[in-house]
Amino acid sequence: MTTPPAAGLPAPPPLSPHRDALFLDLDGTLAAIRPRPGEVAIDPPMRAALRAASAALSQRVAVVSGRALDDVARLVDMPDLCLAGIHGLDRRLATGELRRATPSAGLERARAELAALGRDEPRLFVEDKGLGIAVHFRLAPDLAAVAERRAREIAGRHGLLLQPGKMVFEIRDGGADKGSALRDFMAAPPFAGARPIFVGDDHTDEAGFAAAAALGGHGVLVGEPRATAAAHRLPDLAAVEAWLAAVGDAG
């Protein structure tokens, strides 16, 4: 799939309380990226803006992250919000019901090999998220090529998906991405029939942008311009917060 350059993408229009459903990435969208994933937190003003948006949109809001579902729930800390973890493999629905996938045998074998990689290269941070395992090289950018080669070998050997992200390679079972997470949510209340808006900063969010556009909505890229399927752009987290907080003003 080719995507046009993002230069000159306009800011998104105000959210429409009657029409829109909102899907948001977490890291780099609702919370600033930190050297280690465990250091990330959503600031109180951003959480307040998210809560206001959820109320204005009649709960048609979901956070869709590559993190483990329990980790997303802890960071978001809003019990009634819909969530997706591991790019949609795990979801918390509007009813509170949890839909969890089961790791494949291949993922279990890869888990052991990736743990060994973390011991061989202590400057790589191997994060076991249950349904996915991430090899972070943010603390050692010089190991990017090593991280990619080893992660690619292991993913290939066990028939798993290799997902590149910002300073990370992630290995997981196939079958879900942020686009499928959006489509799954949109198939049921309270989302069904709404116009989906997907907001995110990373390459994994492109599937969400494309899925939103296919259902009559659009993507909102957060950060610097790049080739993207998003139709709109917000430059940083402060702009995301202001846009969320303004939802009630749209009428």
Ligand SMILES: [Mg+2]
């Ligand atoms: Mg992100």
